[in-house]
Amino acid sequence: MIPSGGYPRTPRHTGPGGQHLDDTLSAYLDDELAPAARHEAEAHLAGCVDCRAELDEVAAARRAIRILPVHATARPLVGIGPFVGHPRAPGAVRPATSRRRAVWALAAAVAAAIAVVLPRDPQVAPSLPSLADSHAARASITGDPLTQLAPIAVPVRFGP
Amino acid sequence: MTDPAVHRLAVGCLAACAAAAVLVPARPAPALPGPEANTTAVEILDRAREAAETQAFEGVVAVMWRDGRQQHSEQVPVRSAAGVLRFGDEVVGAGAHRMVHSTEGWLSLWGHDVATLGPSPTAKYRLAVEPGPDVAGRATDMVAVQLVGADRLRERLYVDRQSGLLLRRELLDSRGDAYRSVAFLAISNGTGVVAAAAGGAPRVTRSEEPAPARHLKAPYKIKSRIGTGYRLVGAYRANGVVQQFFSDGLHGLSVFEQRGHLGAAETTLVGESGRGREVEISDHTMRAYSASVGEAVVWESDGMVYTAVTDAPWTDLAGAVRDLPHADPPGRLRRVAQTVVSLFRWR
Numbered sequence: 211m212i213p214s215g216g217y218p219r220t221p222r223h224t225g226p227g228g229q230h231l232d233d234t235l236s237a238y239l240d241d242e243l244a245p246a247a248r249h250e251a252e253a254h255l256a257g258c259v260d261c262r263a264e265l266d267e268v269a270a271a272r273r274a275i276r277i278l279p280v281h282a283t284a285r286p287l288v289g290i291g292p293f294v295g296h297p298r299a300p301g302a303v304r305p306a307t308s309r310r311r312a313v314w315a316l317a318a319a320v321a322a323a324i325a326v327v328l329p330r331d332p333q334v335a336p337s338l339p340s341l342a343d344s345h346a347a348r349a350s351i352t353g354d355p356l357t358q359l360a361p362i363a364v365p366v367r368f369g370p
Numbered sequence: 371m372t373d374p375a376v377h378r379l380a381v382g383c384l385a386a387c388a389a390a391a392v393l394v395p396a397r398p399a400p401a402l403p404g405p406e407a408n409t410t411a412v413e414i415l416d417r418a419r420e421a422a423e424t425q426a427f428e429g430v431v432a433v434m435w436r437d438g439r440q441q442h443s444e445q446v447p448v449r450s451a452a453g454v455l456r457f458g459d460e461v462v463g464a465g466a467h468r469m470v471h472s473t474e475g476w477l478s479l480w481g482h483d484v485a486t487l488g489p490s491p492t493a494k495y496r497l498a499v500e501p502g503p504d505v506a507g508r509a510t511d512m513v514a515v516q517l518v519g520a521d522r523l524r525e526r527l528y529v530d531r532q533s534g535l536l537l538r539r540e541l542l543d544s545r546g547d548a549y550r551s552v553a554f555l556a557i558s559n560g561t562g563v564v565a566a567a568a569g570g571a572p573r574v575t576r577s578e579e580p581a582p583a584r585h586l587k588a589p590y591k592i593k594s595r596i597g598t599g600y601r602l603v604g605a606y607r608a609n610g611v612v613q614q615f616f617s618d619g620l621h622g623l624s625v626f627e628q629r630g631h632l633g634a635a636e637t638t639l640v641g642e643s644g645r646g647r648e649v650e651i652s653d654h655t656m657r658a659y660s661a662s663v664g665e666a667v668v669w670e671s672d673g674m675v676y677t678a679v680t681d682a683p684w685t686d687l688a689g690a691v692r693d694l695p696h697a698d699p700p701g702r703l704r705r706v707a708q709t710v711v712s713l714f715r716w717r
Contacts, residue, residue, distance in 0.1 A: 334628045334629075334631065335633035336628065336668055336677045338659060338677065341611075341626050341679055342663040342664070342666065342679050343479055343663075344578075344624065345615075345679040348604070349617075350468060351468075351484055352487050352617065353617075353620075353622055355422045355463050356552070358681065359455070359457055359461050360433055360461075361435075361663040362470065362662070363457035
């Protein structure tokens with residue numbers, strides 16, 4: 211049985227070598243250590259009961275986390291939450307920050323929805339020949355009809 | 371008392387002068403400086419417009435234009451009788467009606483008279499009349515056109531002394547060479563033949579005649595003056611396109627506005643063979659085209675697509691475009707923001 215205060219620990223020093231492994235254990239479990247550091251950690255584990263016990267503990271905790279079912283958070287995004295009226299643990303996310311994030315997320319979602327849902331202005335590809343015809347037709351009413359209309363009757367209207 | 375001999379002498383001189391005036395053929399008027407020349411030129415051009423609508427004739431017209439370094443030239447048969455003016459089998463003008471032939475038959479582009487004729491050309495141009503060369507075998511008077519205050523000749527118009535028809539019109543570059551012209555290569559007045567060949571106005575199968583747009587709201591922007599001497603003489607709407615038509619008295623300039631964003635495929639803009647060229651106007655890149663009908667430029671600003679077309683020189687078009695909206699096209703994020711803001715705008 212694990213005592214309520216956890217395993218009694220001796221004072222430790224971080225880092226490989228003769229010191230206890232501490233944070234190096236996670237890297238060891240994740241196989242993130244360089245070969246030399248890994249050999250050093252394994253040598254330490256072979257001779258250190260505390261570190262072996264902690265290694266087993268960390269590995270068991272990881273396995274437990276992996277097999278936990280995923281649940282949706284029941285905490286409301288905005289409003290009275292479980293943090294209200296309770297002392298906050300150091301490092302815990304403050305509710306105001308959480309609310310701000312939630313509002314921004316909501317705003318971003320609304321903007322994205324608007325961008326997708328709202329009709330966009332149509333793409334326009336002006337037909338220059340027909341607009342040129344319209345111009346010439348209008349210009350020939352008050353201008354000289356001969357020189358205004360002849361250009362729109364030519365077979366090729368726009369050059370390469 | 372008057373001496374009878376002196377009186378007889380005076381009468382004789384008057385009679386001789388009158389006889390000389392009748393017998394001696396009229397000489398073409400030399401170039402007239404100042405307002406008189408302007409008045410004469412305006413009258414000549416007014417008569418030419420009227421002659422094109424009323425006289426019977428038949429001929430071939432050459433249309434020439436320059437597109438960058440390339441020169442294009444096409445010929446069009448023209449015939450006119452009983453007030454119906456035909457250009458090949460493609461274009462017909464009859465009174466205030468303008469029609470073009472399409473795959474679906476005859477399409478009506480215009481169908482009503484206009485009340486506003488536009489400004490006098492003398493506000494912008496200095497006009498001089500002088501004897502011109504023969505055009506298509508006809509003696510002409512030439513109207514030389516300069517901008518007021520400028521030395522360079524900008525345009526020449528050759529008018530048939532006999533019929534009053536405008537036989538040739540050419541725009542000149544800085545070296546005095548024609549870079550755009552419409553000119554009769556041959557013309558005859560075989561009235562009977564022309565009348566039989568011309569027939570009446572064709573039956574219209576479809577209409578795209580624009581309706582006058584007297585009250586346009588945002589985002590359309592009506593300008594009363596743009597460029598150098600161009601005044602608004604009409605605003606129209608057809609098929610979701612608003613056309614503002616400006617005139618400087620000699621040339622027309624149309625600004626077409628369509629709601630939307632300019633499509634990416636620029637080759638489809640023309641619908642034919644041209645891809646145009648990129649131009650910079652007021653630090654904005656636009657696409658310009660040189661066509662038989664004149665110059666055109668296309669751009670986008672604030673959710674509107676603008677197309678400006680003119681039969682005037684390119685410099686006139688560029689000057690007019692500078693007076694029109696030409697903001698950078700907004701990004702997608704800005705468009706979303708504009709849309710969101712517009713939802714909360716109640717005015």
